[in-house]
Amino acid sequence: MATKAELAIQAPALEERPIYGAPELKRLYQKYFTAGFLIAVVIHALIIGGYYLAQALQKEEQPTITVRILKYSELGPPPSITNTQATPQIAVSGPVVKPSVGVPVPVPDAEVSPEQTIASQQELSSISSPIATTGVGGGDSIVIASDVKVEEEPPPDFVPVEKLPVPVKTVVPEYPELARRAGLEGTVWVKIWVDKEGKPRKALVMKSDAEIFNQPATEAAMKFVFTPAIMNNGPVAVWVSIPFKFTLKK
Template identity: 45%
Template sequence: MIATAVLKHNRINNIRALSQQRNTVLALTSAMGFHFAVIMLYVIINFLTISKPQTVKPPRGIDIYSVPTPSLHDIEISPSAIGQFPAMKTSVGIPIPVPDVEISTDATIPPQTEFTGYVSNEKNCTTCGNNGVISTGDKPYILDDVEEAEPPIWQPVEILPVPIKQIKPEYPLMAQLAGIEGTVWVNCLVDKSGRVKKVMVMKSDSEIFDEPAKQAALQWVFKPAIMNSGAVSVWASIPFRFTMEKR
């Protein structure tokens, strides 16, 4: 009886051991299967993400201030492509001389010979004075090759310069294609002959318009400003507006 009980007890222990061993194998197999499934899922997701073509959205705008102005000389464009864009229009504002007072359109310029006390192109001058004036006894002379100093930005004059020739700037092609509009304020140094001697941009909505505005301003011609019955150099401000007509 005792032997039978011992055998029965050993059999039960063996069954329990086999059951625990089987459970351990099943647990390990399940864990390995779960980790393998996670790894395969990660690989599949990465593969689909890499192989899927990515769509790059076009830029919503161009910051002209952060890139150099593109060259427009070597750009070719077909007539059909040009026809897809609205007609362009450049407008030139009324020049605003400095200081801002009323401009007289009836101003006349006295000839150089009427400027009292000055004779040009005289030779054998010996003594130099201020502003390029040379004194030889009772006759003052002017040196034509003496460079005149630039006037201050704000200078009082009796008669402000009046434009007699206005040139419109060219609308940059890149600005047309991008639909860019804006205004450029150009300060012009108008000399005694009414020619624009120097230009500088004071304010600009977009740098792409700066060079066309300056090139146009250099071709303007004015009746020069008058002060003390003589022509003087003065600064004048011209706004150039670049707009496109909507169709």
């Protein structure tokens, strides 16, 4: 059985027990604070970076105009430069004029009037050549319009060209006030039918981020002016696509 002296030796002194309090916290808080701050920065950077990365991946690439180069032997005859066709010729017969002389008939000499004369050869020939005269009667008439223009049809989506249209006049679309107040931004892709004179004939919306931007974009597209597309040394009608970006100034 241990004595009181042995028990005193085995019990640790109060001064030798570890101390954990304010001094220990002051010594360790800097290390743990720095580690926690760095971890928080990394987590926020991953969240924000992941958001912008997802936006960039979802954003589609800008459509491009595909042009296929063909040989002259593969192409058909070039389209006509003029839009007019020959005026149809309609044969209209004139009114038949009654003959001014009668047909000579042999009669006895006693019945011949001294005032009666025989028609000359020229007068007889006029019988077979009716003369058409102009008058103010109520008869029907045929009116033939000259310079009849044929309505031009839209070109196909793909037209082989040697030179693409180039905008020489551009118009900035008007920003919708409602979209400005709401802070909306977006892009509208418009397909424009450019005729042989380089003028827009029709504008169609191919893709739009917001429907509110469609009308201003198409109205601006119809005010563009292009150089005509060239094929076989002549102008041709083609479709071109133009992006209209609506962004607010920061």
